Amino acid sequence: MEPKRREFLIKTVQGAAVAACGGLVWAHLLRQEAAASVLALRPPGALAERDFAAACIKCGQCAQACPYDTLRMARAEDDTPIGTPYFVPRDIPCYMCADIPCIPACPTGALDPQLKDISKARMGLAVIDAESCLSWQGLRCEVCYRVCPVKGTAITIQNHPRQTSKHALFVPIVHSQACTGCGMCEEACPTEVAAIRVLNPKLVQGKIGSHYRLGWKSETPITQEFKPQESPPAAVSEPAAPKSAPGMDTLNQGLDP
Amino acid sequence: MSSVMEPGGEAPAARKAVRLYTPPATLAGKLWGWRYLVLRRTVQIGVLLMFFGTLHWGWQIAGTPLLRGNLSASEFVGVIPMADPFAVLQQLVSGHMLQTTVLLGAAILLVFYVVAGRVFCGWVCPMNMVTDLAGWLRSKLKLNDLFRLSRSTRYWILGMALVLSAVLGVAAFEWVSPISMLHRELIYGVGMGLTAAVGIFVFDLLILKHGWCGHLCPLGAFYGLLGKRALLRVRFDERSCTHCGECARVCPEPQVLNLKQAAEHGMVTAGACTNCARCIPICPENSLDFALRWNAQPAADLRTRTQP
Numbered sequence: 001m002e003p004k005r006r007e008f009l010i011k012t013v014q015g016a017a018v019a020a021c022g023g024l025v026w027a028h029l030l031r032q033e034a035a036a037s038v039l040a041l042r043p044p045g046a047l048a049e050r051d052f053a054a055a056c057i058k059c060g061q062c063a064q065a066c067p068y069d070t071l072r073m074a075r076a077e078d079d080t081p082i083g084t085p086y087f088v089p090r091d092i093p094c095y096m097c098a099d100i101p102c103i104p105a106c107p108t109g110a111l112d113p114q115l116k117d118i119s120k121a122r123m124g125l126a127v128i129d130a131e132s133c134l135s136w137q138g139l140r141c142e143v144c145y146r147v148c149p150v151k152g153t154a155i156t157i158q159n160h161p162r163q164t165s166k167h168a169l170f171v172p173i174v175h176s177q178a179c180t181g182c183g184m185c186e187e188a189c190p191t192e193v194a195a196i197r198v199l200n201p202k203l204v205q206g207k208i209g210s211h212y213r214l215g216w217k218s219e220t221p222i223t224q225e226f227k228p229q230e231s232p233p234a235a236v237s238e239p240a241a242p243k244s245a246p247g248m249d250t251l252n253q254g255l256d257p
Numbered sequence: 258m259s260s261v262m263e264p265g266g267e268a269p270a271a272r273k274a275v276r277l278y279t280p281p282a283t284l285a286g287k288l289w290g291w292r293y294l295v296l297r298r299t300v301q302i303g304v305l306l307m308f309f310g311t312l313h314w315g316w317q318i319a320g321t322p323l324l325r326g327n328l329s330a331s332e333f334v335g336v337i338p339m340a341d342p343f344a345v346l347q348q349l350v351s352g353h354m355l356q357t358t359v360l361l362g363a364a365i366l367l368v369f370y371v372v373a374g375r376v377f378c379g380w381v382c383p384m385n386m387v388t389d390l391a392g393w394l395r396s397k398l399k400l401n402d403l404f405r406l407s408r409s410t411r412y413w414i415l416g417m418a419l420v421l422s423a424v425l426g427v428a429a430f431e432w433v434s435p436i437s438m439l440h441r442e443l444i445y446g447v448g449m450g451l452t453a454a455v456g457i458f459v460f461d462l463l464i465l466k467h468g469w470c471g472h473l474c475p476l477g478a479f480y481g482l483l484g485k486r487a488l489l490r491v492r493f494d495e496r497s498c499t500h501c502g503e504c505a506r507v508c509p510e511p512q513v514l515n516l517k518q519a520a521e522h523g524m525v526t527a528g529a530c531t532n533c534a535r536c537i538p539i540c541p542e543n544s545l546d547f548a549l550r551w552n553a554q555p556a557a558d559l560r561t562r563t564q565p
Contacts, residue, residue: 015413023417030425030432053427054353057344058437059330060445064312064322073441075448082432082450083329083441107330107338108348109356 033081038200040080041087041181043071043102044094044121045111055110058083065105068095087123089183089198094123096149096182119150124181124198125205126155126174133195135171138162144185144196145172153178155185172196176205278503278541293534300380304328308444328381328440329431330359338362342370343479344437347428350419367483374487375480378470379509379533382477383443384436387454388470391461392509403464408471408512408529411478418475430475467509477531485528491536492548495520495555504536504545524553 037049043062046052062085063071070092074080087094096118103111115121126144134141135157148155153175160169174196183198281287288295307324308331310316316323321335330340340362348355370377379385414430421429431437435457438450457469470477498516505511513527514536537545 019413019417022414023421026417026429026433027421027425030421030427030429033432034425034427050426051353054348054351055355057330057340057348057359057428058431058441059326059340060312060441061326061330061332063445064325073445075442075446076438076450076452077448083437105325107326107332107340107356107359107362109359113356 036079036081037084038202040074040084041089041124041183041198041200043085043087043111044096044100044118044123044180045103045113045115046123047110047112052110053081053084055108056084057108057110059107060085061105061107062102062111065101067097067101068092070094071102087183089124089186090194091187093183093187093198094121094180095184096121096180119178119180121180121182122201124179124183125176125201126179126181126183126185126196126198127204128172128174129195129197130171132191132193133172134191136169138167138169140170141190142170142172143188143190147184147188149182149184150178150180154180176201273497273499273542275499275501276541277501278539290538293537297380297533298386301383301386304381305383305440305443308440312444327437327444328383329437330362332362337365339366341431341476342367342483343476344428344431346479347418347422347431351422351426351428353426370480370483371486372488373532374484374489375477375528375531376484376489377480378474378477379531382436383440384454384457384474385470387439387458388461388467391458392467395462395466398462400463402466406465406468406472408510410472411475412482414473415475415478415482434476435469436474436476471510481528483528484530486550487528487532488550489532490524490526490548490550490553491530491532491534492524492546492553493519493522494544495523497542498544499542501541503539503541507535507539509533509535521555522553523555524548524550 034053037053042052043066047055058073060073060083063069063073070087071085072078072087074082074084074086076082078086080086098118100115100118100121103113103115106113128136128144130136142157145151145155145157155172155174157170158173160171162169181198181201185196186194186198189196281290304324307316308327311323311325318334322332323334325332325335326339328341329344330338332338338358338361340359342363345355345359345363418430435450435453439454442448442450461468461470465472493516495516498520500516505514508514510527510529510531513525513530515527519525532547534547537547
């Protein structure tokens, strides 16, 4: 092979090798950063994590628009992709402003401008640790229930028998279809480390699976096999109704003079 | 730098005696010599202060925040959106359609930098103050480069940033950009992101002269490509130049001061020129100054001479 051509080919391969090595390290860094996303609580209206990661330009205008300084911009050492907005509800929760000022501040649409009703926001899901929850120990705490801005829907108090005691437990129950993940409950929880915490629903929420049929629930659709037959079986002649209520004759025995 | 010293084929008799730069003795003279440096630092710190003041001291104009956001995306007095066109390009390449606000903001800055050239690097970027300090200290300590690296490395990194953005679905450079980290943490609270700036300082000081801005930074490379046809240019008057080489000595991108080429066009044409104007006050013959592209005329006598 011509020496010049050989040199050119070798240089090309070497260049490609350097680019590949650099690219792999770079890609690894990015993947690691992206993996941290699942721990972060995002502002209201944040797109699903992959779309949010692609759309957020990390300018911090949402954080500046927040009147409560709830939103922070992740620094390099935080467990959140660098530069993205997040909040720590135990420090400052989202106070669910009715006009949601953080959303119009976002220039990229990483916070969805379609969200107009803050109670439809899904920033996270509150989860209760029954082992440290005061209500679950039998105290009438219920602070989370009282501070919840969607009180009575996102958190309800249910009574719960306490083994042999005649006193019941009054325990808070979170309902995922209404919880916005604002974190006011987590901020207010009086235990040393909050017994109710807001987390990414992905980390805590299960899924029943579509093949289960909860027949005792009216909203469960009835499949073909369980539908009652179209034409009822031939009418069975009903037994004639007794003239008087059953047992009346025996109960009244001996009363007749 | 060697290209600067090339005689360019002119008759030696046509050259004036070489006179090197002598620093002015008076304070006023010195200040005049530093006029562009002072202006650049004022703009750099001013931009930083506007962001910082709006967030921390509530700076407003007519009840509207003065400059909200950061260098990635911002809003000036609530009406003019601005956005880093390179960051937006990466986001678009990653396959996500963005809202018009940020697209408009990117377009505004795109037009600005197409007209003004690669001025972001020397006039706005906060990392420039870090690398300038490293460069100044390096010249005082007379340190040598640890290795050589092609100045076109940055264009490869730029290409890879776009490829990785497309593959991974996130803005690949924006996510790890030490510039964004430095600027964001200066505004929103200092953290470990500043170690990136320290790393670049050490790299520029001990390892490679103008290592980050001149060899690696894909953002600078991007603005360099945008600024190829910039209207604002450093004009070069070939007739008064003695080829003393003082300009190339202070230039952070000395390859752009190819005086033969500059004489042909009457200006510095390379997009990599940051319009930082270090070369202008240092020139002992005042052969360099700022001008608009159409005001730069190739020297008439030169044109006849360079014809084959």
